Amino acid sequence: MKPLQDPVPQLPQLAWVLMLLTAVVGLVVGVVLVQLYGPAGPPPAVAQVDKAQQGPPPAGSYHRPATPAPDTALLPHSAAGREIRYGRALVARTAHYLGPRGVVAPLTNGMNCQNCHLQAGTQGFANNYLAVAATYPKRRARSGTVEGIAKRVNDCLERSLNGRALPDSSRELRAIVAYIKWLGQGIPKGRKVYGTGLIKLPYLDRAADPVIGKAVFASKCQRCHGPAGQGQLLADGGYQYPPLWGPHSYNDGAGLFRVSSLARYVKAAMPFGATFDHPQLTNEQAWDVAAFINSQPRPHLPTPHDWPDSSRKPVDHPVGPYTDSFSERQHKFGPYQPIENAHPMLANAK
Ligand code: HEC
């Protein structure tokens, strides 16, 4: 009567092992799912709708996105692939190709596009290019015309790089446009990408103060950008640290010459290493240092054709004439809210 007795006690043991295994597998699957889709994961870098721009930034940054900006290293070695790669190189190392000792032509002041469009135009809220393909051609109030990507690139060459425009037919301009279009592929028209352009920064209720800003500069910026804001040159004529003012900096027709654009850039990108979700400056420091930098001397660009409709000038456009009676000084440094209240249509204008 012995048989059958033996296997019986083993059954519960087997069941335990199976249950334990199921639990472990379930736990692992659960953790993986939460990592992939759960609220704790980083946000997708692309394809969020415009209203995401209004709220506080989600955790995570473009340095470690769930869906990284496309990588040119993965492109095929076709003619199209080579053109896009060349475009990226021109953005990252503009001085090498187009700087004062540029191997293509000496067209610019020696800065790189990437000095302001960080990580070749892919870092969140550091003037990234991801939405450009989806939003251009567009009508811009500054020129009063519809601009394509090539015109917009040339704007930065003439203003931010205080240089000369590239011919539309040039290999270089076509490569830069190809790179920017490729970066924005897959982003639907009419949608903004989370992290595009610059971060929103609340206005101060006082004027931004260049005197306070000078102290911020001395403690937070000077060690790289130099005591006279002159930056630090590399042997190839490009910059290790780009200049913030003086003869080799952006001119007074450039986007960064608006105190708000500079403050918004600096808040999310400087001192170097800061990101929009790990800023290193308070809002006040960003506004005041921007006021200081944009009070220093820099090249002048005559722009008689800008703003054909001057009522469309942004509230902080630093140069008159204006259609209101606020002073040029208040337009430049603020307080901006009273000016904005007088022009409700400008509240969301760029
Ligand atoms: C000194 C800083 C600086 C440099 C250098 C610079 N840019 Fe810009 N760029 C800006 C700013 C600021 C804006 C946004 C201006 C605005 O709309 O007010 C901008 C806007 C753009 C835009 C439009 C972006 C959009 O979403 O509408 C493109 C495209 C662009 N730049 C390309 C370039 C290229 C290509 C280069 C190099 C040849 C370059 N930029 C160099 C500061 C710079």
Ligand code: HEC
């Ligand atoms: C650790 C060094 C470092 C510090 C500190 C630093 N920067 Fe920069 N800054 C850089 C570098 C490097 C770049 C160019 C980034 C690139 O090309 O990838 C840059 C670019 C810039 C630019 C855009 C290009 C230009 O020259 O106009 C501005 C504006 C700027 N910094 C402002 C500031 C301000 C304001 C501070 C202080 C709050 C600051 N930086 C502190 C290293 C630094």
